[in-house]
Amino acid sequence: MTERSSQTPMTAASGGWPGGHLVASARREGASARQGGPADDSEVTVTEVDRTGAAFGERIIPAAGLPGFVRAAEQGHPRWAWRSSRDWYPPLLAEGVRIERCRDLALCGVIVRGSATTESTPLHGTAAPWPTAAHPPGGEGYDDALFRLDESRSGSPDVDPLSELSAQLAAVAAVEDRRAADRLRLLLAAESAGSLVAVEMRHAGLPWRADVHDRVLTRVLGRRHPLGGRPERMERLVSVIRRELDAPMLNPDSPVELVRALRRAGLSVSSARARELRGERHPVIPVLLEYKKLARLHAANGWAWLDAWVHDGRFRPDYIPGGVVTGRWATSGGGALQLPKQVRAAVVADPEWKLIVADAAQLEPRILTGLARDERMAAAGRGRDLYDGLVDAGVVDSREHAKVGMLAAMYGGTTGDGARVLPRLARAFPHAMNLVSEAAEAGERGDAVSTLLGRTSPTPSEQWFEEQRVASLPGATPEQERRARSRTRDWGRFTRNFVVQGTAAEWALCWMAELRIRLARMTVDAPGRAAPPFDRSPHLVYFLHDEVVVHAPAALADAAADAVRASARSAGRLLFGDFPVEFPLSVTVVDSYDQAG
DNA sequence: ACTGTGTGCGCG
DNA sequence: AAAGCGCGCACACAGT
CATH class of the missing domain: 1.20.1060 (Taq DNA Polymerase; Chain T, domain 4)
Incomplete structure (x- = not known):
């Protein structure tokens, strides 16, 4: 590791950035800084820290000077750490400044504290210092009425981002299983990259006619x-x-x-x-x-x-990374997760620009394949539609049966055609089917389950355990027993699905993280109508679980499509290494969203 | 007038 | 009788 002294702060500019951070914190918490971002009139402290979180250089700058400072510091490719991208990044983008990497301490704080990977560390299970969009005050653990009277209950605005960063780094460093720790680090990096994508997509907006x-x-x-x-x-x-x-x-x-x-x-x-x-x-x-x-x-x-959601030719929903317990994103405003096919014709690329629409084919069953390292299922999906592959392998007699069967396996279906083909799937793919049934059994016991990278499911409520206890007593009524059994199975279906849906969300985050970097490196000379700093580069404008839309200058459309594919390969390698599971995409370059697919 | 809950349906 | 997972939103309706 390079030695750095406080005489040469911000040495990132001199090249290389071996695992440290630049921590941005609001120095004076003015009224508008309460959410953790900088207020117009405040000052910002930027602290250079090493990979353990120890500080060795500090600058104090007026908030108004931050964009210029960040723009210059980006030359050295630092990793910024801040309370939340939601608060810090929009003002930078408004000045046309993009950053490459960050650590969103609020989002990472939720993951680290909840992850089974950090179970043996003191941070595990403690309350996160700050509410996130996904865990706002008023949610679990917060008393909304009290919050309104006493804002200090909304978390701890005074918690220093530096100490929070150190605490997170220490917790991960203390994990004995090195590979599990590495997976968790990857998840934190991917979640943070997602936090940037979310803000950038809102800034750029989805082109809407x-x-x-x-x-x-x-x-x-x-x-x-x-x-x-x-x-x-x-x-x-x-x-x-x-x-x-x-x-x-x-x-x-x-x-x-x-x-x-x-x-x-x-x-x-x-x-x-x-x-x-x-x-x-x-x-x-x-x-x-x-x-x-x-x-x-x-x-x-x-x-x-x-009228409510489209302005200046753009639809700008609020994307909420980590808004779903599984790690999927939620959105707020305009129902961005439910854009009906009927209106997608209104999503039209700007003149001289194109849309690249890409979605991962049969993502969840392929994720299950990789999770279980099920060689036979990987082979069935290689180079073709996975469901067709199951038919070709003689496991089921139609694509439709393959599909509903896999869904039943991953969702816990017990009725209909899906459930009927489950035994055949279990015989053909014991590894994959065991993985999901073990996840279900864990949930039925009240145990937590984790995704590949280490996002851990919540455990059932006290009431759930109490219901189970009462129903197992000798005096329990049949109605109590029936209800408890039903709750048990409900939770088992949740954990069964959690591992697959959650790991699929991790794949998607890795996909986007790689893609945004690749796209940012591509530029054209002539600016388009997109909001700076996106007017010369292809950029993400929409994301929906296993699907992305990129808005790209026509001259770069094919290159952008290649980047989408390369990023998917990269995501597969990051999660599953050499295991030969493929994640094929359908990618189309179109003028409007309805032309895709 | 406002708030909370249930119904129904869109998306993956 | 319950019924395959995860969401957000509009509307109706009940309660205050």
Whole structure:
């Protein structure tokens, strides 16, 4: 390791960065700095630390000077450490400054404290010092009413990022199993890279043509009602439904009213669900199903949605890394995880730019393959669709059965065709099937399970354990026993799925982490319309579990598509090393999102 | 008028 | 009788 002295702070600029960090902390916590980012009028402390977290250089700079400082420091490729990218990164991007690497202490703090990998360390199981978007005050462990009276209960704003970093580094360093520690380090790096991607995607925005969206809505729903009421075609369908059911005042949006009217018309339905209605024969049913489809589009992604969420030709949802316990992202605002296929035509690349749409084929079963190191399943998926591979191997008789069977294995299905082919899958792929059933058994016992890199599932609530205990006593009623057994299986399905879904989320993070770096290295001379600093480079604009969309200058579109593929190979190697499981992508270069797939 | 819960359905 | 995992959001409806 290179020796560094406090006489030469910020030596990162002189090249090389052997595992240390530049820690950014708000020096004076002004009103707007309460969330941990810098306030306009405050000062920022940037501390250079070594790989153990020990400080050896410090600069104090006005917050307004931070972007310039960061831009210069990036020449040395440092790893920044800060309370949270959510708070610190947007002001940098607003000044056109990107960073390469960081450690998001809030997100990493949640992982490190919860991971079974750090079980023997003092940090394990302690309360994280700061709330995250995924664990806001008011969530578990916080009293919302008290929070409003006393902000100090929202965590500890005064916890020093430096000591938090040291505590995290020490906890990982103390892990005896070196390989487990390395996997956890990879997870922390990937989670942090994700925190940057999330902020960058919001900054860049998903290109969205409001005029195209409007045309889709008018074509499907009919002309827009001037006051926001039902558009023409929907209104006409309501009239037909009311006439057919002889219910002139019926509001088809009300499940209660609808069920009542349907029963009066002689149908024996117990809910207003489309799935149930599909099984009934009555002239009103097709009209009703059509209405439901239109009503859904109108309510979820209609003109009101457009007005609320699309501005200046971009859709900017709030991405929340780690927002799901499994490690998947959540989003808030605009329902970004549920963009219906119907409106994807409105996602259009800027002039002279292209969209690269890529999704990982059968990601979760392939993740299971790698987790279990199931050679036969890897072979079945090599060079082809995994489900077709199961058919070719003679395990199941159709692609559809392969698919529902794998889903049943990973989700804990017990009914239908999926459950029926499970025994065949178990015989053909004992390693893979054992892995998921052991995860389920652990959950049923109340034990935690972990992903490949070490994200650990929560344990069931006290109430769950209490219910189990009561049900096992001699005096338990059959109803108590039945209910407890049901809760047991519920939790088993959760842990069964956790290992697969969570490891798939890790693969996706590694994929994006590599991709954003590769894309950032590619530039064209002429700036486009994208917000700086993305106007000259391909960049991520959307992410959905196993799918990404990249917005790229047309001249770089093919290179960007190659980068997407190379990054997927890299992610596979990072997680599974030499084990020969493949993660094929479908990649298309298109002008609009609906042309993909 | 506001808040919390249930229903239903979109996505992977 | 329950029913395959994980989400977010709009609306209806009940409670205050």
